[in-house]
Amino acid sequence: MQRYFINEDQIKNENNELLVYIDEADSHHIKDVMRMHLNEKVIVCIENKTNYLCEIILLSKKVVLRVIEELNENNELNINVTIAHGLVRKDKQEEVIRRLTELGCFAYLPVMMDRSIIKLNNKELKFKNERLERIVKEATEQSERNKKMLLLDVIAFNDLIKIFPNYDLVLFASVSEKNDLSLKEKLNIKENTKNILVIIGPEGGFSDSEIEKIKKTSAYTISLGKRVLRTETAPLCAMSILAYEGEK
Amino acid sequence: MQRYFINEDQIKNENNELLVYIDEADSHHIKDVMRMHLNEKVIVCIENKTNYLCEIILLSKKVVLRVIEELNENNELNINVTIAHGLVRKDKQEEVIRRLTELGCFAYLPVMMDRSIIKLNNKELKFKNERLERIVKEATEQSERNKKMLLLDVIAFNDLIKIFPNYDLVLFASVSEKNDLSLKEKLNIKENTKNILVIIGPEGGFSDSEIEKIKKTSAYTISLGKRVLRTETAPLCAMSILAYEGEK
Numbered sequence: 001m002q003r004y005f006i007n008e009d010q011i012k013n014e015n016n017e018l019l020v021y022i023d024e025a026d027s028h029h030i031k032d033v034m035r036m037h038l039n040e041k042v043i044v045c046i047e048n049k050t051n052y053l054c055e056i057i058l059l060s061k062k063v064v065l066r067v068i069e070e071l072n073e074n075n076e077l078n079i080n081v082t083i084a085h086g087l088v089r090k091d092k093q094e095e096v097i098r099r100l101t102e103l104g105c106f107a108y109l110p111v112m113m114d115r116s117i118i119k120l121n122n123k124e125l126k127f128k129n130e131r132l133e134r135i136v137k138e139a140t141e142q143s144e145r146n147k148k149m150l151l152l153d154v155i156a157f158n159d160l161i162k163i164f165p166n167y168d169l170v171l172f173a174s175v176s177e178k179n180d181l182s183l184k185e186k187l188n189i190k191e192n193t194k195n196i197l198v199i200i201g202p203e204g205g206f207s208d209s210e211i212e213k214i215k216k217t218s219a220y221t222i223s224l225g226k227r228v229l230r231t232e233t234a235p236l237c238a239m240s241i242l243a244y245e246g247e248k
Numbered sequence: 249m250q251r252y253f254i255n256e257d258q259i260k261n262e263n264n265e266l267l268v269y270i271d272e273a274d275s276h277h278i279k280d281v282m283r284m285h286l287n288e289k290v291i292v293c294i295e296n297k298t299n300y301l302c303e304i305i306l307l308s309k310k311v312v313l314r315v316i317e318e319l320n321e322n323n324e325l326n327i328n329v330t331i332a333h334g335l336v337r338k339d340k341q342e343e344v345i346r347r348l349t350e351l352g353c354f355a356y357l358p359v360m361m362d363r364s365i366i367k368l369n370n371k372e373l374k375f376k377n378e379r380l381e382r383i384v385k386e387a388t389e390q391s392e393r394n395k396k397m398l399l400l401d402v403i404a405f406n407d408l409i410k411i412f413p414n415y416d417l418v419l420f421a422s423v424s425e426k427n428d429l430s431l432k433e434k435l436n437i438k439e440n441t442k443n444i445l446v447i448i449g450p451e452g453g454f455s456d457s458e459i460e461k462i463k464k465t466s467a468y469t470i471s472l473g474k475r476v477l478r479t480e481t482a483p484l485c486a487m488s489i490l491a492y493e494g495e496k
Contacts, residue, residue: 075474095343099481104473143475225352225491226323227391233347233484240488243473 002034003043003051003141005148011046011067018067020044020054027063030056043071047147076146079246080106080195082167083235084160086113086202092232094135100149101139103239104246107150111160115204127154157210160199161217167197170219173238175205175228196242200234250282251291251299251389253396259294259315266315268292268302275311278304291319295395324394327494328354328443330415331483332408334361334450340480342383348397349387351487352494355398359408363452375402405458408447409465415445418467421486423453423476444490448482 004026012019022030030036038056044065045051051073054065083100087110097108110127112119128151140148155163164170199219206214215221224237252274260267270278278284286304292313293299299321302313331348335358345356358375360367376399388396403411412418447467454462463469472485 099478099484102475102477102481103485104475143477145475225495227350227352227393227491229350229391230347233350236347236481236484237351237488237491240485241492243475243485244489244492247473 001041001043001053002030002036003045003144004029005047005137005141006044008046008049011052018052019057020052020065020067022063022065024062027061030063031059041068045141045146051146074146075104075144077104077106077243077246079193079242081239081242081246082107082109082152082195082197083239084109084111084197084199085235086111086200086206086231087116087118087154088202088231089118094132096232096235097132097149097151098135098139099236100239101136101145102143103236104143104145104243105149105239107152109152109160110154111199112154112156113202114157114207114210116202117204127151157213161213164197164217164219167195168193169195170197170199170217171222171238172199172214172219173201173224173234174211174221175201198235198238198242200238201231203231249289249291250278250284251293251392252277253295253385253389254292256294256297259300266300267305268300268313268315270311270313272310275309278311279307289316293389293394299394322394323352323392325352325354325491325494327441327490329487329490329494330355330357330400330443330445331487332357332359332445332447333483334359334448334454334479335364335366335402336450336479337366342380344480344483345380345397345399346383346387347484348487349384349393350391351484352391352393352491353397353487355400357400357408358402359447360402360404361450362405362455362458364450365452375399405461409461412445412465412467415443416441417443418445418447418465419470419486420447420462420467421449421472421482422459422469423449446483446486446490448486449479451479 004022006020006022006026010021010023012021030042036042036056036059038059041053041055042065043051044054051071052067053069053071054067056063057066058064081104083105085096085108088096093110100108132151136148136151199214224234229237252270254268254270254274258269258271260269278290284290284304286307289301289303290313291299292302299319300315301317301319302315304311305314306312329352331353333344333356336344341358348356380399384396384399447462472482477485
């Protein structure tokens, strides 16, 4: 069923009925994209709180819904996976962000690495923008998740290393370290792992100096298989496997 | 190291040296895209046979290499995964085909399903074309595989069901069957499974009649997690997990 993320203040109690006032963008989606009709059902989600099954009671410039019942559903993983990804080209970013959202990723953290092809200057260091936020919202609704993937702002590689202690497990996906243990063996190391950080390089991979720095930390080097994956494929592969292992 | 797939007849024994005559397209890639120089090393692969480490000895209109040694490497999975995918739009096809090749997929089989948005008429039933073949070749070289993913021609859904007996295991990735066993539990059913067929729906999912037909076969229904994946994300997720399980 089609679902829409709304803010809590869009719900109003009127004559003992809960009504939902849909904003302009989602009203347009309901009327003109989905071409829904009166009495048709949709789900509205208040992030990190409740989902409601609703029916359409007014199809005007703005759409109004009536709450039928509160839903008890949770499609989120038990683990929080943050993907730290070497800054890649904008078109690749959008695809990766959309697919990671679908696959259940908790947060996306772009990292300025030595071999990142695009370089943000200080003025542009703000990575997030309306378009990316919109992609996340749409992918969250389409994949029926209960919360949106967090889009974090770009950080420098040296600052990435400083946040390792915030995570239960840090995984470093390396192409060159072929003899390392597989992700499978690493995931068996710790039970009850909740917060996982996965580090994936940009188009040209990690620089030697970055590899040296990571090797001095508690991060585990993992392999995503014998084949060399593109920078936009590796995050999807890692997230698919972690969701699979996290949803036993 | 950069690698190129060649035909066996491009290798010639001259004065007890094995020389490789690179074709025009790959010569262009070596000279103008990679900007390689004399004596630089590349790997050439004869599909399903041998890989050779070579050095560049002539950079003319066509490039010539000298074989240094035969390599003993295998980056292929032990399982052969065929992805049967509801026919999707051309731009999605290309992305799926590129990423499945990287991830180690054995064969891609497009299937005309009830809800496929694009419909091939008889004249266009030939799915493969030079552009798709080129995408597979490039992705094979980039991911350092030993063989190219097979691009099969489109078949009708009813013919898909007829080929189930050719496989050791047939997996049916369904969104609606949420209470089914996870892929993990299914993969534990059979050991020594070699040939696996995974069936994934098109944009609108499977039709009720297709689901009924599949349920009458030996196919196992699997879930790729609680979230609803797009038709172009599901094959990558399934292939990532199967490669992970197949490469223990």
